[in-house]
Amino acid sequence: MNLTLHIWRQKNASDPGRMVRYEAKNVNADMSFLEMLDVLNEELTLKGEDPVAFDSDCREGICGMCGFMINGVAHGPQRGTTVCQLHMRRFKEGDQLHLEPWRARAFPVIKDLVVDRSAFDRIIQAGGFISVSTGSAPDGNAILVPKPAADLAMDAAACIGCGACVAACPNAAAALFTGAKITHLAKLPQGQPERYQRVLGMVAQARQDLFGSCTNIGECEAVCPKAIPLDVIAGMNRDFIKASWERREEVIEKGAG
Amino acid sequence: MSSVAADSHVHRAFHFYQESLGKKVVMAATGVVLFGYLVAHLLGNMQVYLGAEQMDNYAAFLHSMPALLWGVRALLLISIVGHIVSSIQLARLKSAARPVSYVKKEAIASSYASRTMMWSGPIIAFFVIFHILDLTTGAAGAAQFQDLRAYENLVYSFRRVPVAAFYIVAMVLLCMHLYHGLWSMFQSMGVSHPRYTPIIKRAAAWVAILMAVGFISIPISVLTGLVGANL
Structure with missing residues (x-):
């Protein structure tokens, strides 16, 4: 043709x-x-x-x-x-x-159809990780993960960070990407210790990198090559609200001082 | 100790509102208040079908409790200001986030209503200003405007065809605004579930349509003589 x-x-x-x-x-x-x-x-x-x-x-x-x-x-x-x-x-x-x-x-x-997606790396660096102790390898099933949680985490972890969600969003928001990375770790026991620091850090980084704001219209979900649902954005919003409510840093700092 | 607590409240609110997610929660929470008012306002307006006496008595009843009336008006004003200020701040983020626009861009999944919230919203806000001048203060009302004669004021106002037409257009836009906004507020507050979200979306659409039909029925009834024929 x-x-x-x-x-x-x-x-x-x-x-x-x-x-x-x-x-x-x-x-x-x-x-x-x-x-x-x-x-x-x-x-x-x-x-x-x-x-x-x-x-x-x-x-x-x-x-x-x-x-x-x-x-x-x-x-x-x-x-x-x-x-x-x-x-x-x-x-x-x-x-x-x-x-x-x-x-x-x-x-x-950068050139023609190539763009610099380092901003996604910075969002991951701001919280898209868990801390593990080094030493001998832990027993495979030492930490139990409920099957539905494992499935939801896997669905979110399918995100390959291509950036299509940002490209399709009329606001150039990184909500689906950030939501997927937050949901991926928030569903698992290993993600719990840093769960609320993570959402505050990643959301703040997305703002500093000048991504836009989500308007819940669903263009991102439609173009996502991994069909990650808008549900992960609601999960991020939920964790953000909870994290904002529970943050104690200022009080603790002053109390200790 | 109290100063530490006060400091941290401001700090916490600042951190929360600094993020677009916090602003969206403000949009949603103020949206809930404004929607609640719309429901009450529609139920109040439906009394137009029960006759002049009922309608005017209702108006007098509301004005018999000035503390409550002004309390509600203050809450609504705060909500409107919060809704508008955060929406403008969010819209500014949008234009900053994509300085070079696409040569070609297709919308493949989003509703027309969801993409035009920043058009429907300001037009509705402009309508509300006119609506208050028309039927609350009478400054833009019909020549026959009389304070607290709600029924007559409404009939004389809607007999002016451009006013009725503007009202109908505004209500269609309100329907579109609610069509997206009513379910979007759940998403912004983090309420989502694969089983319930589709139900919420359908319910939001029906509520938006029914409310618009309810409001639009009033000017149509006046223009067709169904309401106020005896005036």
Whole structure:
């Protein structure tokens, strides 16, 4: 099939960028979307032009590296799928496809379709961890986890941090990502000691990185390649309210002083 | 010791409200108050179908308790200010969070109502100001406005077609605002459950529609002569 691509080309972070039109000829329907771009890039390279930069790693839909907007939808038209697992059979002859990078203040464009998602790493550093004692390996089942809690934690832990939720959100909020990471650990016994510090830290970090505010509209849930539900955002809100109520630091500091 | 406690209250409130999640809780809590008032207001208004005497007696009854009346008005004013201030602060975060907009962006899951809260809200606020000037103080009321003659004031006001039309438009927007807001307040307060959230969403939609139908029925009844034909 033959497609017309309109791709966001931006040399570097300071370049204003623009949409450039490319013709993709004789696209094989069995190719993945990224393979189609690989072919385009080979042609561009042979012509001496700069190939289109995009992120990818595993190409199995599990690493979270890839992702861009296809016709205004994060990861393209297929639900629950990263763009590397999207195949050209989803498109038809003559389609016009607009490819754009994730757009958010917190995700500055590095080049073309590649954005810097370090802001997600900073949110994780602000609380997305548990503390474990070193030493000999603990017994596998020493800490019991109820099956429903394990399932809910696993659902939330499926988040691969691709950033599609932020990209799809009209407010560029990181609520689904942050909520997934908080819920993942909040459901497990291992996550309890730091549970309320965690939510305060991660929520504050998301604000400092200039992510927007959630308006509960559900665009994030719809584009999430791991189909993580809005429920995790409510879980984050719940923990945030509880953590705000229970914070005692100021009182303790003054009392001890 | 008391100064330590006072310090920490301010501190805690500051920490809470500093986060967008805290502002959303304020949105939700003030939304609950405003919704509660709407329900009471609709039930009060429905007495228009019971005749002038009933309606005017109800107005007199409310004004017979000035402490309660002004207490409720103060609570509503605080809620409206809280709702508007936090919404403006949240909207500013939104524009700061995406300085470069998409060339092409599709909404694939969200309702039209949920994406237009910052349009429906301000228009409703503007309507409320007009509505108070029209039917409470009479400053923008019909020529025949008389204090506490609720029934007559309402009929004469809605006989002005532009006023009735503005009222109907505002109520449609209110319906949209409630359609999203009524369930969204649960989510903002952390109440979500895969079994109950769909029920809450459906209930929110029905309540929003029924309330709009109830309010809109009044100007329609006046314009069709169903209410106030004897005036």
